Amino acid sequence: MTLQSILGNFALILFVLMIVTGVIWFLDRFYLSKQRRAKADAALAAFDARNVKLRAEGIKLESSGRVELEANILRQPTWVEYSGSFFPVIAMVFFLRSFLYEPFKIPSSSMVPTLLVGDLILVNKFTYGIRLPIVNKKIIEVNQPQRGDVMVFKYPKDMSLDYIKRVVGVPGDKVVYQNKHLTINGKALSYAPLPDYLNEDSLSYSQQFKENLTGVEHKIAIVPQAPTINLSGVQDFPYKSNCTYNPDGFACIVPPGNYFMMGDNRDNSEDSRYWGFVPDENIVGKAFLVWMNLSNLKRIGTFFN
Incomplete structure (x- = not known):
């Protein structure tokens, strides 16, 4: 298959995009998100232990730092976030064009x-x-x-x-x-x-x-x-x-x-x-x-x- 025929085959392009974004979505859903959760839990535990120590020394701390720390660690990387957003849309378009209706000019x-x-x-x-x-x-x-x-x-x-x-x-x-x-x-x-x-x-x-x-x-x-x-x-x-x-x-x-x-x-x-x-x-x-x-x-x- 030539490069020109591949570029001209929109269904093939959609299929590749669906597979790539789908793999990233599943990888994040069942693996990367759990890694971020574990990393966040460890960071929060260290944060809490440090706060306990500082309080014992009479130092008052802001509690909002804990929420911000957790949000920053759990935030999806941009490439994962976009892939997860596009995957269901691409999958739906691919299904509609492949099995139901396809537009032509x-x-x-x-x-x-x-x-x-x-x-x-x-x-x-x-x-x-x-x-x-x-x-x-x-x-x-x-x-x-x-x-x-x-x-x-x-x-x-x-x-x-x-x-x-x-x-x-x-x-x-x-x-x-x-x-x-x-x-x-x-x-x-x-x-x-x-x-x-x-x-x-x-x-x-x-x-x-x-x-x-x-x-x-x-x-x-x-x-x-x-x-x-x-x-x-x-x-x-x-x-x-x-x-x-x-x-x-x-x-x-x-x-x-x-x-x-x-x-x-x-x-x-x-x-x-x-x-x-x-x-x-x-x-x-x-x-x-x-x-x-x-x-x-x-x-x-x-x-x-």
Whole structure:
């Protein structure tokens, strides 16, 4: 694992911080605090013995010095105090991100018009099963991804990167994309025209349609003058022999344990058409909610298909 991938893996960083602060917390709770207590008891006993002697000699002393002495000895070192304070917070965040919900930021326009650049989304981590953090190994089966789900996954070409696309094909499906129309298992999808979509970043218009992906309706954007597929951009990938390409599109049979992903911004998305299938072990979770967009507050609270 490279330094760049480690720094890019926030879950790993959280895990290391949780272990370090947790070890310090437990060490202080069951060992260091007892040492400080024993040291304080010894110092207080010496303090009391000295006071008894001084009183016998007629010297009057202030009793507040005893309290101050005890407090100074029992005080936690700064590094222990901060570790003990941060440990429960880090542990809670690690648990929430690993097993329940994880936030992501949309960095590109590949999912326009469903998701916009700058959208901060929540991803359900348990919809597709409970996975061990860091290694992403599934330990409890729950549900399988379905056609139409918006899914976050580890990019097969670089596992340190998280991608988000829509599930178009599940294991065993035959996915055909010709002249910018999808056919799944021999059944052509329906497309209802919508008003053109204005991309505010590029100030350009795209044709917009409502696609019915075997029961899941969602919006897609099409650029009519763009090629259906850029054949020069197709890379080598596992099970590439399951696919055939031509200038007007492609046909792929999704292998077992894999998924075919496409962006809703069909002519501006690098997806399974170019780099192949997504294995089940790469799945992160199902995206479902825009919880923040600082440049477009109307997006807050948007649920999406």
